[in-house]
Amino acid sequence: xxxxxxxxxxxxxxxxxxxxxxxxxxxxxxxxxxxxxxxxxxxxxxxxxxxxxxxxxxxxxxxxxxxxxxxxxxxxxxxxxxxxxxxxxxxxxxxxxxxxxxxxxxxxxxxxxxxxxxxxxxxxxxxxxxxxxxxxxxxxxxxxxxxxxxxxxxxxxxxxxxxxxxxxxxxxxxxxxxxxxxxxxxxxxxxxxxxxxxxxxxxxxxxxxxxxxxxxxxxxxxxxxxxxxxxxxxxxxxxxxxxxxxxxxxxxxxxxxxxxxxxxxxxxxxxxxxxxxxxxxxxxxxxxxxxxxxxxxxxxxxxxxxxxxxxxxxxxxxxxxxxxxxxxxxxxxxxxxxxxxxxxxxxxxxxxxxxxxxxxxxxxxxxxxxxxxxxxxxxxxxxxxxxxxxxxxxxxxxxxxxxxxxxxxxxxxxxxxx
Amino acid sequence: xxxxxxxxxxxxxxxxxxxxxxxxxxxxxxxxxxxxxxxxxxxxxxxxxxxxxxxxxxxxxxxxxxxxxxxxxxxxxxxxxxxxxxxxxxxxxxxxxxxxxxxxxxxxxxxxxxxxxxxxxxxxxxxxxxxxxxxxxxxxxxxxxxxxxxxxxxxxxxxxxxxxxxxxxxxxxxxxxxxxxxxxxxxxxxxxxxxxxxxxxxxxxxxxxxxxxxxxxxxxxxxxxxxxxxxxxxxxxxxxxxxxxxxxxxxxxxxxxxxxxxxxxxxxxxxxxxxxxxxxxxxxxxxxxxxxxxxxxxxxxxxxxxxxxxxxxxxxxxxxxxxxxxxxxxxxxxxxxxxxxxxxxxxxxxxxxxxxxxxxxxxxxxxxxxxxxxxxxxxxxxxxxxxxxxxxxxxxxxxxxxxxxxxxxxxxxxxxxx
Numbered sequence: 001x002x003x004x005x006x007x008x009x010x011x012x013x014x015x016x017x018x019x020x021x022x023x024x025x026x027x028x029x030x031x032x033x034x035x036x037x038x039x040x041x042x043x044x045x046x047x048x049x050x051x052x053x054x055x056x057x058x059x060x061x062x063x064x065x066x067x068x069x070x071x072x073x074x075x076x077x078x079x080x081x082x083x084x085x086x087x088x089x090x091x092x093x094x095x096x097x098x099x100x101x102x103x104x105x106x107x108x109x110x111x112x113x114x115x116x117x118x119x120x121x122x123x124x125x126x127x128x129x130x131x132x133x134x135x136x137x138x139x140x141x142x143x144x145x146x147x148x149x150x151x152x153x154x155x156x157x158x159x160x161x162x163x164x165x166x167x168x169x170x171x172x173x174x175x176x177x178x179x180x181x182x183x184x185x186x187x188x189x190x191x192x193x194x195x196x197x198x199x200x201x202x203x204x205x206x207x208x209x210x211x212x213x214x215x216x217x218x219x220x221x222x223x224x225x226x227x228x229x230x231x232x233x234x235x236x237x238x239x240x241x242x243x244x245x246x247x248x249x250x251x252x253x254x255x256x257x258x259x260x261x262x263x264x265x266x267x268x269x270x271x272x273x274x275x276x277x278x279x280x281x282x283x284x285x286x287x288x289x290x291x292x293x294x295x296x297x298x299x300x301x302x303x304x305x306x307x308x309x310x311x312x313x314x315x316x317x318x319x320x321x322x323x324x325x326x327x328x329x330x331x332x333x334x335x336x337x338x339x340x341x342x343x344x345x346x347x348x349x350x351x352x353x354x355x356x357x358x359x360x361x362x363x364x365x366x367x368x369x370x371x372x373x374x375x376x377x378x379x380x381x382x383x384x385x386x387x388x389x390x391x392x393x394x395x396x397x398x399x400x401x402x403x404x405x406x407x408x409x410x411x412x413x414x415x416x417x418x
Numbered sequence: 419x420x421x422x423x424x425x426x427x428x429x430x431x432x433x434x435x436x437x438x439x440x441x442x443x444x445x446x447x448x449x450x451x452x453x454x455x456x457x458x459x460x461x462x463x464x465x466x467x468x469x470x471x472x473x474x475x476x477x478x479x480x481x482x483x484x485x486x487x488x489x490x491x492x493x494x495x496x497x498x499x500x501x502x503x504x505x506x507x508x509x510x511x512x513x514x515x516x517x518x519x520x521x522x523x524x525x526x527x528x529x530x531x532x533x534x535x536x537x538x539x540x541x542x543x544x545x546x547x548x549x550x551x552x553x554x555x556x557x558x559x560x561x562x563x564x565x566x567x568x569x570x571x572x573x574x575x576x577x578x579x580x581x582x583x584x585x586x587x588x589x590x591x592x593x594x595x596x597x598x599x600x601x602x603x604x605x606x607x608x609x610x611x612x613x614x615x616x617x618x619x620x621x622x623x624x625x626x627x628x629x630x631x632x633x634x635x636x637x638x639x640x641x642x643x644x645x646x647x648x649x650x651x652x653x654x655x656x657x658x659x660x661x662x663x664x665x666x667x668x669x670x671x672x673x674x675x676x677x678x679x680x681x682x683x684x685x686x687x688x689x690x691x692x693x694x695x696x697x698x699x700x701x702x703x704x705x706x707x708x709x710x711x712x713x714x715x716x717x718x719x720x721x722x723x724x725x726x727x728x729x730x731x732x733x734x735x736x737x738x739x740x741x742x743x744x745x746x747x748x749x750x751x752x753x754x755x756x757x758x759x760x761x762x763x764x765x766x767x768x769x770x771x772x773x774x775x776x777x778x779x780x781x782x783x784x785x786x787x788x789x790x791x792x793x794x795x796x797x798x799x800x801x802x803x804x805x806x807x808x809x810x811x812x813x814x815x816x817x818x819x820x821x822x823x824x825x826x827x828x829x830x831x832x833x834x835x836x
Contacts, residue, residue, distance in 0.1 A: 136745035136782050140721045168742035172720045247743045247773030296726060299717040299739065301803055302590045303558045308714060308729050321717065323586035325665045327554035355665030364554050385719055 001048055006055045007031065011046040019055060030197030074109040076124050081159035083123040083214050085112060086149055089132040090166025091192040116207050123211055126158065135166025140389065143176035144289045150177065150187055151287045160186045160214030167191040167244055170223060174239030175383045178221040178407035179390040182286035188213045190224045193250045202226050202250040209234035209264040218261065218277040226250040227263055235260040240383050240409035257354055257378055257411060292316045292392035297385045299351060300328045309335045317345045317388045321381045326350050326357035327364045337371040345398055347374045347388055349381040374402050377410045419466055424473045425449065429464040437473060448615035492527040494542050499577035501541040501632050503530055504567055507550040508584025509610040534625050541629055544576065553584025558807065561594035562707045568595060568605055569705045578604045578632030585609040585662055588641060592657030593801045596639040596825035597808040600704040606631045607657065608642045611668045620644050620668040627652035627682040636679065636695040644668040645681055653678040658801050658827035675772055675796050675829060710734045710810035715803045717769060718746045727753045735763045735806045739799045744768050744775035745782045755789040763816055765792045765806055767799040792820050795828045
């Protein structure tokens, strides 16, 4: 049997019939069922019958016509909004990419609907591939390409944009776009924690919910992922406040320090917003994609060698993930002072993640402020890094920028003691 | 007015009478009320009358006798357990240290009961000062001093130990002691998120609950801090699984990936354990305090310069905080491979914090495993650093040690997809 064959798989009293797809693991078979949904079957103890060879075109293998009937053009529906789907790779994009292959820079509505039939009737689709990488390989220049692609899609008339992205670094990319773009339409990142070849894949529900969110009134950069372990709703997180908090759960993404912006109910397709947001059309489309590359992030832990900070020697910026209210060992403060004197912008965040940096309470903090360290408030450390990269290129006053909310990353000041 | 004066403070319709204490901030007055409880009063708008000068000995100033009547010896009660209180500094210790001063290496039951009268009648107390530092200045040699002091106290007959510690790095110190010590009695870390000079201070309830936990049957290294924002219960966290998750909330500490071990009800003083634990007397007292100092922790973020890893050049150990299931940019893998070839032990953890590292799912992970990276399972990154420091000195097989739970830091393997 080979990927592309039509197969019947029997295992543990269940039978699956469909097209065999490439699997990301050796111990699972992946079968694309009728209707486009993929299922993963444990190879161990599975009986496989090949019903027909090579019926489906996969990564350039020839199709022998079984899906010939599906190649008709999808007609444009004037009554539906146009949603641009931008693929950067990752688990979710693999659904689409099985057919188009890694080298194809465009995909069309047909490809989308073949991969996720549930998207039919919700929008007119445009498709675009910016990258095809696992998101741990995402890099600042790709954030710039992605921002440019989103900009062009909106300029070309997209009523909303869905970015398919690996989950590992989704929060960093979402933050980057939130700083780079002023957007009059929703920009919705979505991904998948379980690939389409897993029985519990979240890719269809996340993609459908993201498209609904992209049609909504919320013109912000959002992340749309499972709200809980069940398949009933996706949460909409502000891109600059979200964090992947679990390695494998489908509801791994959480808004830190606040409730999510809203929720997409999967059955009713209704979207409920629970917080204020920037409305569709409130601002004009604009892009400022410049970034300073030379910014690092250092997480302080007890016993850290002060020489560790040499990494920031000559750098433009340094994010410190301190302890508690924003502290490091007193021995590190003179080194930070030197770096600041040499022109490095040093910004303090907290490894606590929840709550805000407040360096006016204890001696260590006051010494840090005197040394010239800037406080990031409750900005998440990863978001602070992306923001500093952006602010160093685009803000006249970097300190003021780091202490001001530019894209919802810094929440209204709360008094830490009350 | 000076610290040590007896004062009456009127502010906003409230009157406080007591001894003026040194304040950690310029904008608050700290008054020790009758009964030993301290209160913080906003200096702005406060009327202060000095009733008597210099009535209380503070940091070596002379006492003029007002507390002379309190200097009687506290009698040893055969019916009560003996709890050793060890102070390392931090917000909670300031309650005690106001009287004994920074240079005093011992304090007695009287000092303890003057500071926290609610502790009376619960135990016989021994007191010991190991350090008097803010916990961001805690260092591995101090972990060793602390372990040695705890060891000696238990050897001398303590039925339980309470360690008063700053909250910033409490989780690291608790982990260090959990690896260094085999203990037949409870070792309970506690601290305070709001100093005694704040109206909402948590120091009394945390100290009382910690003493109750130290009298319990759970012979593990625990952290005892507020379970919620209200004053009804403290949670007991396993030292190797706890994390300070908020910069300022009193319930900042959370057990990651599990429920806390148990809870101390403040009113009833009842302790409920919700998970299995090591029982009192189950093991003999033992200490292995050696640590390898030359271990660093690097948190990977997109755009990280591969040269960042040069910090680990020649090091004995490196903890990587990767993304998702335990990934870094592919470009970093050859550098990690070189470090491993040169003798550095490299261990992968996840910045997700919840969930476990599983590098067998995606290509990046498989490449990391092939390069010789060790997976830390669901061990928290900070705990993994402390463990590696310990394992490099005390384990015959470091890889096996990092993949085995030594002190509850690694939870029973769960299948990440189910």
